[in-house]
Structure formats: structure tokens, C-alpha cells
Amino acid sequence: MKDQITPLKDSDGNNMLHLVGKYAPKNRLQDVTGVAFQMQRELLWFKEVERMIPPSYRERKNTAGLTPRELFTKNHKDLVSKGEDWMKGTANQSMVVAALIATIVFGVAFAIPGGYDQNTGYPMFMKKEIFIAFVISDAISLIFSAASSSCSYPF
Template identity: 60%
Template sequence: MPQKEIDNVISGLAKYSETPTGHRSWAHPSRILFVAAELGNTKFVVEFIRQYPDLIWKVNDNNQSIFHIAIKHRHEGIYNLLYEIGSMKDLITPIRDVDGNNMLHLAAMSTKKKRLEDVSGAALQLQRELLWFKEVASIMPPTYRLRKNNASLTPRELFTEEHQHLMIQGEEWMKSTASQCMVVAALIATIVFAADFTVTGGYNQNSGIPMFNRKLTFVVFVVVDDISLFLSSASILTFLSILTSRYAERDYVEFRWHNSSLIH
């Protein structure tokens, strides 16, 4: 965006312009900034803040800054700007909106489904939400992590209430997936166990030593078969532990079925 256009928007010179369809553009420049934050337009927000640093203090009608909006809508690019403004973030993070929600309350709220479309399975979706919640909690002053909003809910209580549906769906998904995987692991373990004790080529009738014990390919086969037996047995125990899990919120953070990269 050219510098002159940026100056016009910020200074309020941009007025309503009505299109043939009756649509009107924003009259208040600050609203454009909050719309950009809600849509996750990081480049637009960064350009505005670079030219006018005071914009980071702007709040909307709900007393939410652009960082509050970015946290609510899970826009990591805008959220990461908090790490670039230094100690000033300590003056922004305590801000509470008209409902008494701080940043951690907003992180606890359930996000739109399309923000989780790239994650398969309710359990992994809940994991991503928990990781986002933990990340925002890391920048909050300790006392604010236990603050209650106007509904008398702490951020953790709000998270549990907002994600109850994911908890139920996640437990069902984990049990179903673990059961199916354990069947496959048990089948593999059965096959490699039988192959381990059924020696290829048989035994020497006089000495009882396998016929191919001096061949390299035979040794490689035995080693690989033993490794397969060990790994399949370990998989069975792992899936069994998942089936007997408590399925508490914090347990989902420990699941390592995929790489969860969110921040930085």
C-alpha cells in the first residue's frame, strides 16, 4: 500500500465509498486494522505498525487489542509480534475486554472448525488447541492465569467448557484408532514370531544347527525378524496404554502421533 494511502487511512481521511451493489468501505481507520487482524493479514498489520507503532495500543469496541483478536482467531503470525515489541507486551497482556476476558480466556475459547481442518482427528485437534492455550499461558503473568471473567470462569475452566465436544469425540477417535492399530500390530507380531521359530532351510539332522547359519542373508533375516518382533510387541503395549488412558486434557499434549509446530 502506498505511503499516501496509509496516511489517509490512519488519519481518518478515508470516508465511506458506496459501490453499485450498495457495499460501503470502513469509515474508521482503526476498524480496518482489527478486520485485518481477524482475517490474519499479517503483512498488512505489520506495515501499519511499522509506520505507526502507537497502533499496538488501539482497542476495539470490546476493549480488545489486535493481539487479543489474533489469539482468539489463532493467527500465529500476528501473535508472534508480541515477542518483537519487548517489554511493552507486559502492558498489553493484562488488558481485559468488556466481558472480563483476558488473553488466556480468549485462547481458551473454541475456534472455528476451518482453523482445524488441516488436522485429522478430534484428538489431534484438541492437542493443537491445548498447545495454543499453553503457549498463550506462557506469556501471561501468573496471577492472570487464575483470573475469572464476568461469568466467574478461570481460563482453564472456560477451556474445559468450550472443548467438551472435542474431549468426547477425541476419546472415541483415540479408542477406535488404537483398537484398529493394535489388531494390525498383533497380526505382525504373530507372523514374525512364527517366522523366528520356523528356521528357513531347516536344521542339520546330526548337529541340530540351522542349515544356513553361516550365510549372511540368513543372519540379516534373523536380526530383522527379531527387531520386527520387538517393535510390534512394543506397539501393542503402546496402544494398550492408550486404550486404558484416563483421557484427561493434559494427556492429549503427550500424544506424539504427529509433529505439532505452532509457534516460532
């Protein structure tokens, strides 16, 4: 069936891949949340159809002189810029959350559960296994939250 559909063209000289390169209707993208995921869906659909058609059809130009990839790029510029803004906003929110976690974990590291022994200055539960597990998990969470807050804004 695909061999019969693939060579067809519309009145503008668009083959099947050109038509996929056009922007999808809004109702098709509404079930996907986030502009970046919408762009991903569009790109995956384009690549799937591209894989299906013969290589010679991928470089054919329509009456406007555009290849399917050029048409896709032209029609999706707005979605790409919206996706970049969405990703930046998401990265900013993640950075704020990571900074809050790092702040809390840093404070917990100095407010040891059980307090300190007044005579020696060592933590009261220092010899308990659960206290050692607490210290290790606190250190790990501090390292990961600090690393993620410094790496969450790659733009």
C-alpha cells in the same frame, strides 16, 4: 503492543486469555487431522498466550465467574472426549497391526529359508552369515511386535 492489548476486556469481562479459552472456529482446526492433534493445538495456543500475559490476569474471573483455565476446560470438554475416542481407535488399530506382524514373524521363525538338512535336522544355511542376520532380525521383530501389541492399548 501486547502491554496495550493485555488489559482490555470485552462486554462479558473476558480478558485476552478468556478469549483464547473459548473454542476455536471449525475452519481454524480443519487443517489439523485428528481430534487429539486439534486439542494439542488449542492447548499450545492457550499456554503461549498464558505465558505472555501478567500472572494476575490468569486468575481473573469474567462476569460468569470463570477463570480463563476454567473457561478453557468447560469449552473443550467435547474435544477431550472425542480425542479420547480417537486415541482408543488408533490404539486398537495399532494393536491389530502388531498382532498380525507377530503372527507372520512367528510363522517365519519355523519356516526357515532353505529348509532343514534331512540327515542332521539343522538348517541348510546355518553357517551362512546372512542366515544368522535373518534369525536375529526375525527374533527382534517378534519381540518388538509382541511387546507393542501388549502395550498399545493403555486405556
